[in-house]
Amino acid sequence: MSARIDLGAVEEFEEGVLQVRQVSSRQIGVARWQGKFYALRNICPHQSAPLCAGRLLSGVREGDEVGTIESDDGAPVVTCPWHGWEFHLDSGESLWDPRYRVRAYAVAVENGRVMLEMRR
Numbered sequence: 001m002s003a004r005i006d007l008g009a010v011e012e013f014e015e016g017v018l019q020v021r022q023v024s025s026r027q028i029g030v031a032r033w034q035g036k037f038y039a040l041r042n043i044c045p046h047q048s049a050p051l052c053a054g055r056l057l058s059g060v061r062e063g064d065e066v067g068t069i070e071s072d073d074g075a076p077v078v079t080c081p082w083h084g085w086e087f088h089l090d091s092g093e094s095l096w097d098p099r100y101r102v103r104a105y106a107v108a109v110e111n112g113r114v115m116l117e118m119r120r
């Protein structure tokens with residue numbers, strides 16, 4: 001079973017900034033990055049830091065050869081403020097070890113409102 005939660009108007013979310021919203025008992029970080037919205041649980045899976053107090057950055061794209069890593073604006077990450085682990089905004093997966101993952105939620109824009117899809 002899932003619920004759709006209205007997080008606010010699109011204009012309330014500044015580009016490149018993570019905002020934390022309280023959704024029942026959970027804190028959810030919501031980011032607007034290049035016009036797209038992402039949502040993550042505000043708890044780092046390493047040692048439970050408030051992950052969404054970290055910085056948003058472009059992700060990386062690995063090339064086939066040594067020395068060909070490039071930044072990727074289409075795959076943003078958040079860096080944890082305590083120890084710097086990075087997590088993909090879309091999947092919540094850690095960049096360095098995919099066994100670590102923060103809960104990521106689906107987000108959609110409907111009639112100018114940012115809607116969170118939350119499974120119960």
Ligand code: FES
Nearest residue numbers: 044046047080083
């Ligand atoms: S608590 Fe987030 S990287 Fe350690």
